[in-house]
Amino acid sequence: VTPILVLALVCLTTWLLRVALVAIVPAVHLPTRVHTALDDVAPAVLAALVVSSLAHGRGLPALEPADVAATLIAGAIAWRTRRLGLTVVAGIAAAALLRLVL
Amino acid sequence: VEPLRIDTSARAATFRAPSHVLARFDREALRDVAPVVASVAPFAVILGVTIGQLQTVPWWAALLGAPLLYAGSAHIAVLTLLEAGAGAATVVVAAAVVNARLAVYGAALEPRFRDQPGWFRWLAPHFIVDQTYAIATARPELTHPGRFRRYWMTAGIVLGIGWSGAMAAAVTLGPIVPVGPALTFASTAVFVGLLAPRLHDRTAWRPAAIAAVVALAAAPLPHGSGLLVATLAGVLPTLLRPRSTR
Numbered sequence: 001v002t003p004i005l006v007l008a009l010v011c012l013t014t015w016l017l018r019v020a021l022v023a024i025v026p027a028v029h030l031p032t033r034v035h036t037a038l039d040d041v042a043p044a045v046l047a048a049l050v051v052s053s054l055a056h057g058r059g060l061p062a063l064e065p066a067d068v069a070a071t072l073i074a075g076a077i078a079w080r081t082r083r084l085g086l087t088v089v090a091g092i093a094a095a096a097l098l099r100l101v102l
Numbered sequence: 103v104e105p106l107r108i109d110t111s112a113r114a115a116t117f118r119a120p121s122h123v124l125a126r127f128d129r130e131a132l133r134d135v136a137p138v139v140a141s142v143a144p145f146a147v148i149l150g151v152t153i154g155q156l157q158t159v160p161w162w163a164a165l166l167g168a169p170l171l172y173a174g175s176a177h178i179a180v181l182t183l184l185e186a187g188a189g190a191a192t193v194v195v196a197a198a199v200v201n202a203r204l205a206v207y208g209a210a211l212e213p214r215f216r217d218q219p220g221w222f223r224w225l226a227p228h229f230i231v232d233q234t235y236a237i238a239t240a241r242p243e244l245t246h247p248g249r250f251r252r253y254w255m256t257a258g259i260v261l262g263i264g265w266s267g268a269m270a271a272a273v274t275l276g277p278i279v280p281v282g283p284a285l286t287f288a289s290t291a292v293f294v295g296l297l298a299p300r301l302h303d304r305t306a307w308r309p310a311a312i313a314a315v316v317a318l319a320a321a322p323l324p325h326g327s328g329l330l331v332a333t334l335a336g337v338l339p340t341l342l343r344p345r346s347t348r
Contacts, residue, residue, distance in 0.1 A: 003159040006190045010180050010197040011170045017198065017205040018227040026216065027209035037341040038210045040309035042239055044336025045203055046297035047310035048317035048329050049232060053290040055321035062321070067287060074291050078298035084237075085137035087298075091291030 066098035128249075131256035134237040138257075139264035141292040142233065145174050146265050150272025152181060159184050165273055168266035173231055175329075176200040199327045206333070207235040214238070214254075217247045226251075229258025236296040305345065309336035 021027045027035070054071065056062040074091030081087070146168070153164040159181060167177050176197045183193045207230050215223050234257050244250045300306045313336030320328030 002190070003184050004163045006184060006193050007159070007163055007167060007171075007180065009190070009194050010176070011167070013194055013198050014171055014173060014176065014201045014204065015228060017201050018208050018230045019224060020205045021209035022212050022215045022227045023223045027212035028216065030209065033341060033344040034209075036344045037337045038206070039305070040337045040340045041203075041206050041210055041333065042236065043297060043300050043306035044309035044313035045206075045232070045329070045333045046236065046293050046300070047314040047336065048332035049293040050290060050297060051314045051317035052321055052329055052332070053293060055318055057321055059318055059321040067290065070287060071290055071294055074294045075298045078295045079301065082299040084134070084292070084295040085140075087295035088137050088141050088288060088291040091294065092287050095287035095291075 064099075064102075066102040067095055069098050069102065070095035126252075127260070128252040128256040130241070131237075131253040132260065134241075135234075135257040135260050137295075138233045138237065138292060139261055141288040142174065142261070142265055143268040144286065144288050146268035147272040149174065149178055149181075150269040151276060152178065153269070154273045154276045156181065156185060158187070161273055165266075165270060168269045169262050172228060172262060172265075173201055173204070174265075196324075199330060202330050203232075203333055204230050207232075211235065211238060214244070214247075214250045218251060222251055226254055226258065229254065229262070231261075233292065233296070234258060234261060240296070240299070308339060312336045312339070 016024075021030070027038070050071065054063055054067055070091055073094045074087050077090050078084070078087040149168075150165075153159075153161050156164055164181055167180070171177050171180075179200055180193055180197050183196055188196075208227055211227075211230065215227065218226075234254070237257060238244070238250075238254060241253070244253055297310065301310065313332045316335040317328060317332035320331045322328070323331065
């Protein structure tokens with residue numbers, strides 16, 4: 001029963017985090033400088049997600065040259081086309097090919 | 103949207119109900135969320151295979167986490183910790199650290215939730231996760247409350263069904279499921295695909311660059327807390343010295 005209770009607590013905590021600044025204390029009541037900084041959250045967290053997905057929890061030594069190159073190719077495609085589906089398909093294809101070469 | 107055609111044949115009557123249900127879904131949300139579903143599927147499969155091998159957590163409870171927790175990185179962190187015999191407090195705190203960024207996404211999305219009915223403001227934030235946050239903020243034109251509600255519910259429900267379905271399939275099929283090595287790149291490709299178009303806005307460069315460098319240095323921190331540290335570092339300069347031109 002205990003692991004199930006812990007899982008339920010985790011779900012509850014996560015839901016509280018999600019509604020915290022939406023329904024409990026709406027973000028509109030936050031200071032203006034916090035509001036401006038919120039614009040930076042998306043690029044910051046996405047860049048961090050890209051890097052941490054490449055670093056496999058180990059940092060610089062874990063970076064695979066093929067995956068880094070595929071990331072740059074995918075980035076260029078996304079920059080030019082702004083199409084997520086195309087970027088994902090082309091990125092996976094590039095990673096698969098580059099892993100054979102690099 | 104197709105014009106309404108009056109067709110009294112039995113065949114048309116049969117197909118009216120499902121097309122009505124489909125009409126309630128938001129087309130733009132479907133278009134945005136489809137590549138996201140495809141990209142998270144490999145991760146769902148990995149989680150599903152893991153769930154099939156758990157000793158301490160019943161598989162059905164772990165699988166319920168797909169729709170009820172709705173956060174992959176916290177899900178796998180929690181299951182790993184429980185399996186390793188970690189205490190309840192440790193597990194709950196670790197999940198809170200991994201999911202702290204969801205509160206920040208909530209703050210950024212709050213204007214869209216402001217003029218909404220109570221059920222939506224309290225329940226719909228459940229669908230806040232990296233990908234839904236990213237696709238919704240990439241559509242600033244969704245200012246009408248009803249329009250945003252439809253978009254958000256469509257994206258959240260479709261992603262939830264795809265995510266839970268892929269995980270359930272992997273639990274059932276177990277290790278037979280082939281996880282192609284190139285598919286591990288799918289999540290990276292999604293995050294790049296969501297990030298790069300935002301860099302046309304020059305103010306996005308600084309937070310992205312700082313967060314990327316810090317994320318690399320902080321990668322070995324436990325339970326994905328490096329992600330939180332990197333995000334905070336990226337946002338900090340603007341927090342300390344707000345831009346005047348906004």
